[in-house]
Amino acid sequence: MLFDLDGVLTQTDKMHRKAWQAMFDEYFAKQGLEPFEESDYFNYLDGKPRAQGVQSVLESRGVSLPFGEATDAPSPHTVNGLANRKNECFLEAIQEGVEPYAGSEALLRAIKAAGRTRMGVVTSSNNGPIVLEKSNLAHYFDLVLDGNVARAHALKGKPAPDTYLYACEQLGETPDKAAIFEDAVSGVQSGDAGRFAQVVGVNRGVGAQKLMDNGATCVVDDLGELAEALDGNW
Structure with a gap:
């Protein structure tokens, strides 16, 4: 089982949304552009690699910047510079800790207790390990594939299926016997493109129908629903 x-x-x-809001509010105000809206997060950023998301938002405002390099200093001069400024905002926010969703942790406990399947995390973020550490969830997982691993292996980001397929292979499974859990449109598109047996959408604001329309095989509002359904039925 593979989890975003x-x-x-x-x-x-929620922390990512606030960090994006802070970075884009500052940049857009200086450029005289329309303010950043919550819909921008879901339409252009959610689930995508950071720099790719920045470029999508800028294109929606008719702005073109040099793409730059991943090592660019935080600045408004390149796409990667803006992405790295956002990452600064995010890292500041998580220093006091990260809260897991209670229902999600309940499902992880149930799967781990059953001992019948291996689990991995597949995230576009470069901060996967530190977020798992601060949320005390790292011990549940056999594999963590984040943005750094994806770059090291030249894997395309979501909505391409590459990261999920690579993680599945590393866990010794095939997509037709695996499930993924995603809250982003780009994520369920990735699972659909990879022909995974189950693509479980988690509706955190995108909308259940939108997740279904883009490849989810089912949608829940909270993974605790699955933990309750599977309790004692493994």
């Missing part, structure tokens, strides 16, 4: 991280397992999706 932010918004599926941990409440860092």
